[in-house]
Amino acid sequence: MAVSVSVLASGSRGNCAVVHTARTKVLVDAGVSCRETIKRLRTLGEDPSSLTAIVITHEHSDHVYGLATLAKRLRIPIFMTGPTYQAWARSMRDENGMPAALERREPFQAGRCFQIGDIAVMPFTIPHDAADPVGFTFKAEGVKVGFATDLGYVPASVRDHLSRCDVLIMESNHDLEMLRGGPYPWSVKQRVMSRVGHLSNDALADFFRNDYDGGAAYVVLAHLSEQNNHPELARGAAEAALGPRRTLLHNRVILASQVEPMEPIRL
Ligand SMILES: [Zn+2]
Numbered sequence: 001m002a003v004s005v006s007v008l009a010s011g012s013r014g015n016c017a018v019v020h021t022a023r024t025k026v027l028v029d030a031g032v033s034c035r036e037t038i039k040r041l042r043t044l045g046e047d048p049s050s051l052t053a054i055v056i057t058h059e060h061s062d063h064v065y066g067l068a069t070l071a072k073r074l075r076i077p078i079f080m081t082g083p084t085y086q087a088w089a090r091s092m093r094d095e096n097g098m099p100a101a102l103e104r105r106e107p108f109q110a111g112r113c114f115q116i117g118d119i120a121v122m123p124f125t126i127p128h129d130a131a132d133p134v135g136f137t138f139k140a141e142g143v144k145v146g147f148a149t150d151l152g153y154v155p156a157s158v159r160d161h162l163s164r165c166d167v168l169i170m171e172s173n174h175d176l177e178m179l180r181g182g183p184y185p186w187s188v189k190q191r192v193m194s195r196v197g198h199l200s201n202d203a204l205a206d207f208f209r210n211d212y213d214g215g216a217a218y219v220v221l222a223h224l225s226e227q228n229n230h231p232e233l234a235r236g237a238a239e240a241a242l243g244p245r246r247t248l249l250h251n252r253v254i255l256a257s258q259v260e261p262m263e264p265i266r267l
């Protein structure tokens with residue numbers, strides 16, 4: 001095995017994924033509880049104490065809910081941008097009411113590549129209503145994994161970063177009709193649909209049709225809304241957009257789940 005990828009949890013109740021090589025194991029976001037993260041890692045046969053580091057996309061609670069406890073327990077480096085860290089620390093208070101602190105925070109900046117063990121990590125800015133939100137690509141052993149959830153649209157810079165990926169993990173948040181007719185207050189609907197909200201099934205399909213190079217072995221649909229989407233609507237939109245580029249070796253579509261870890265992709 002060269003590189004393995006699994007989404008442990010995906011959706012508005014918590015996001016967490018793991019990317020690893022034989023030597024390095026990186027957790028992407030910590031949006032479910034420490035206990036649940038450890039349970040799901042064990043379900044996949046992964047030893048939580050073998051994690052090398054955690055990288056964080058942004059400070060929304062569905063991406064950091066378990067972070068403080070996981071950091072304390074695992075004592076591994078936590079990679080966050082400065083503004084994301086400050087926003088997180090402001091919202092988290094310790095038992096004395098003081099802003100929370102991470103023992104081992106490693107700062108990074110969008111657009112600047114850094115190394116965790118044998119994995120090259122490239123963070124890039126995404127359009128989302130958080131302090132300093134990023135997506136990532138991870139490169140190791142000639143394999144490139146792209147990761148972009150929580151984005152209102154797909155700007156040219158994001159398209160460039162996501163080119164030539166072998167695994168592409170992308171947001172397919174909502175069906176526009178379901179969101180419009182659904183139970184959310186209008187202000188929330190507007191936020192989700194805005195340029196700094198979340199990517200709809202149709203917006204992702206547009207990306208696949210017009211801007212995607214078609215080269216990934218696997219395409220993972222992530223961050224699906226439980227209220228405003230159905231897995232089969234997301235899958236249908238993506239598969240139609242990928243069209244004949246879906247073959248035995250390319251563009252196999254997988255849905256990430258909120259409730260259970262995904263069978264790992266190994267490349
Ligand atoms: Zn978010």
Ligand SMILES: [Zn+2]
Pocket residue numbers: 011012015060062063150223
């Ligand atoms: Zn989110």
